[in-house]
Amino acid sequence: MSDGTEPAASDGGAVDSPDTASVSRTNDSIFENLFRRREAGVLFGFLVLFSLIALSRPDIFFDWDSMSGITARLLRQTAPYVIIGIGMTYLIIGGEFDLSVGSMYAVGGISFAMFLNDYRLTVPVAVIAVLLIGVIVGVTNGVIVTKIGVPSLIVTIGMLSVLRGLAYYLTPGGSRQTPDLELLGIFGGRTVVGGLALSHQMFWAIGLVIVFGFLLQKTRFGYHVYATGDDQEAAEMTGIDTDRVKILNFVLTATLAAFAGIVGISYFGSMFGSAGSGFELLIIAAVVIGGTNLFGGEGSLSGMFLGSLVIGIIPVLLVLNGLSVEIQEFLTGVVIIVAVVLDILIRR
Amino acid sequence: MSTQDPILRTEQLSKRFGNIHAVQDVDFSVREGEVMALVGDNGAGKSTLIKMLCGVHKPSNGDIYIRGEKVSFGDYNDARQYGIETVYQDLALAPSQSVAANVFLGHEPTRGGTIGRWLRLVDEDRMVAESKENLDRVKIPVDPEAIVSNLSGGQQQAVAIARALQSDPDILIMDEPTSALSIEGARNVLRVIDDLRNQGLTIILISHNIRHVLGIADRVSVLAQGKLMGVRDTDDVTRNEVIALMMGAEDESEFEEFELSQSSDEGTTA
Numbered sequence: 001m002s003d004g005t006e007p008a009a010s011d012g013g014a015v016d017s018p019d020t021a022s023v024s025r026t027n028d029s030i031f032e033n034l035f036r037r038r039e040a041g042v043l044f045g046f047l048v049l050f051s052l053i054a055l056s057r058p059d060i061f062f063d064w065d066s067m068s069g070i071t072a073r074l075l076r077q078t079a080p081y082v083i084i085g086i087g088m089t090y091l092i093i094g095g096e097f098d099l100s101v102g103s104m105y106a107v108g109g110i111s112f113a114m115f116l117n118d119y120r121l122t123v124p125v126a127v128i129a130v131l132l133i134g135v136i137v138g139v140t141n142g143v144i145v146t147k148i149g150v151p152s153l154i155v156t157i158g159m160l161s162v163l164r165g166l167a168y169y170l171t172p173g174g175s176r177q178t179p180d181l182e183l184l185g186i187f188g189g190r191t192v193v194g195g196l197a198l199s200h201q202m203f204w205a206i207g208l209v210i211v212f213g214f215l216l217q218k219t220r221f222g223y224h225v226y227a228t229g230d231d232q233e234a235a236e237m238t239g240i241d242t243d244r245v246k247i248l249n250f251v252l253t254a255t256l257a258a259f260a261g262i263v264g265i266s267y268f269g270s271m272f273g274s275a276g277s278g279f280e281l282l283i284i285a286a287v288v289i290g291g292t293n294l295f296g297g298e299g300s301l302s303g304m305f306l307g308s309l310v311i312g313i314i315p316v317l318l319v320l321n322g323l324s325v326e327i328q329e330f331l332t333g334v335v336i337i338v339a340v341v342l343d344i345l346i347r348r
Numbered sequence: 349m350s351t352q353d354p355i356l357r358t359e360q361l362s363k364r365f366g367n368i369h370a371v372q373d374v375d376f377s378v379r380e381g382e383v384m385a386l387v388g389d390n391g392a393g394k395s396t397l398i399k400m401l402c403g404v405h406k407p408s409n410g411d412i413y414i415r416g417e418k419v420s421f422g423d424y425n426d427a428r429q430y431g432i433e434t435v436y437q438d439l440a441l442a443p444s445q446s447v448a449a450n451v452f453l454g455h456e457p458t459r460g461g462t463i464g465r466w467l468r469l470v471d472e473d474r475m476v477a478e479s480k481e482n483l484d485r486v487k488i489p490v491d492p493e494a495i496v497s498n499l500s501g502g503q504q505q506a507v508a509i510a511r512a513l514q515s516d517p518d519i520l521i522m523d524e525p526t527s528a529l530s531i532e533g534a535r536n537v538l539r540v541i542d543d544l545r546n547q548g549l550t551i552i553l554i555s556h557n558i559r560h561v562l563g564i565a566d567r568v569s570v571l572a573q574g575k576l577m578g579v580r581d582t583d584d585v586t587r588n589e590v591i592a593l594m595m596g597a598e599d600e601s602e603f604e605e606f607e608l609s610q611s612s613d614e615g616t617t618a
Contacts, residue, residue: 220468227442227453234440238423238454238511242598297444
């Protein structure tokens with residue numbers, strides 16, 4: 001008589017080695033993580049795209065002035081993806097996602113200008129006020145998803161529309177400008193390093209990735225984010241308040257999107273009501289390309305950072321090769337779909 | 349070895365779902381240090397009874413006593429406070445996380461110092477070391493840093509048991525621990541149950557496999573249609589008697605035909 005249906009497994013025998021292709025938590029250092037696991041593949045992909053610039057436009061690639069400008073622009077354009085991608089990574093690892101981040105970015109930037117101009121708030125107070133809007137939006141998304149049980153797809157598409165409407169409402173002239181304040185340089189200024197004019201957005205992005213990457217990997221909350229997305233029922237049975245985890249992830253995401261808006265408008269000096277349209281797709285793609293499991297439980301901020309660079313370099317490569325805006329959007333979409341499909345197939 | 353005093357006892361315990369009496373007036377009793385098996389056909393009420401004992405379901409009627417004290421569980425954390433831990437049939441593990449993270453899931457130890465406490469930084473070294481201690485108690489070799497989805501069924505069962513042992517419980521409820529395992533895996537888990545009993549733990553073992561039950565348990569309680577049909581010492585009962593009780597009968601001869609089909613099915617029932 002047989003005891004079960006499972007084919008003979010080596011129970012009690014040799015232990016399998018940990019999955020080295022995984023991006024879930026291990027105790028390795030950041031550098032070991034980077035080169036041993038999924039991130040190495042993403043970095044390789046980025047370097048391939050980067051070298052395509054050299055192959056297709058050697059005239060630009062080997063010209064220091066042009067290439068330093070292009071690199072600086074790539075880093076600047078990638079910064080909002082990275083900043084918002086931090087929250088999105090937490091959210092997706094925890095088993096949810098947020099499609100309202102692009103609209104939140106616009107509301108963040110536009111309301112920041114409004115608080116400074118119309119309400120004459122000081123910069124620190126205006127920053128706090130904008131971040132509070134993010135907190136309110138995040139709590140609203142999170143509570144509706146977790147306590148009422150509406151899928152995050154529906155809730156955050158609704159919130160996308162609500163916030164986009166608000167962004168247009170707050171920009172009666174089409175756009176809003178920030179006042180000429182030196183303090184805004186903290187967010188939107190540039191520092192020249194070795195001939196490369198690096199925008200402060202990228203420093204914020206890198207700093208936030210380091211801080212939140214540490215919190216995700218090393219704190220109890222981080223552990224609970226992974227567990228919630230991995231098997232919510234199992235997490236709840238061990239006493240983890242998965243609703244709280246998810247609500248906090250929604251708050252983090254919306255607040256970082258609002259902050260990215262502050263940083264964005266501080267750089268440009270003005271922002272349209274349509275700013276950030278389409279960010280949600282690009283950011284989710286960056287997160288998934290970086291190795292975060294679209295179905296939760298696995299992922300890392302270092303992967304998301306590299307995924308953002310991949311997403312950022314595609315339009316650069318296309319522009320340099322003279323392709324039109326329409327083709328850029330088309331090809332960017334194709335690359336995203338292929339990357340996500342490949343990711344899911346590889347996981348099988 | 350077991351004493352005669354019940355560590356856990358229920359009185360007239362009942363659970364209704366609408367018009368269905370899933371569990372009806374059950375007086376179930378477990379002695380300290382014994383392995384008490386709970387058997388019954390599908391729908392007999394085993395899972396419902398167990399879920400009341402581990403705090404998932406609230407009884408519709410009746411009482412639960414732990415060491416003579418009447419208790420009421422709002423959720424599994426309440427049951428845990430009274431020293432009851434459960435290893436669920438689906439194990440309730442987070443598959444993409446490490447063994448150590450699973451053993452401490454929801455109860456990760458934090459580092460000392462102001463920053464450690466404030467940020468609730470997980471003490472990973474302690475987590476790995478203490479997981480190893482618990483896994484050693486289970487005596488199935490598992491690397492605390494391995495990812496759970498890479499482990500065999502028996503190793504995953506060991507992780508789930510190690511997690512249950514982490515809070516140092518008095519009573520361990522194990523729901524079908526051998527059902528999804530290979531022969532060797534099941535043998536290992538039965539050995540673990542024996543070891544844990546020798547360490548003084550009280551175990552409630554839910555199983556379909558009567559051969560396993562008679563081989564490892566001290567006593568067996570049989571449920572049928574939500575009612576407790578009988579409790580027997582495993583030394584004094586035959587497999588046929590247990591099957592007869594499972595069918596709700598006093599006379600085993602009535603069920604010889606059923607027994608034939610049961611023995612051919614048993615190997616594949618989960």
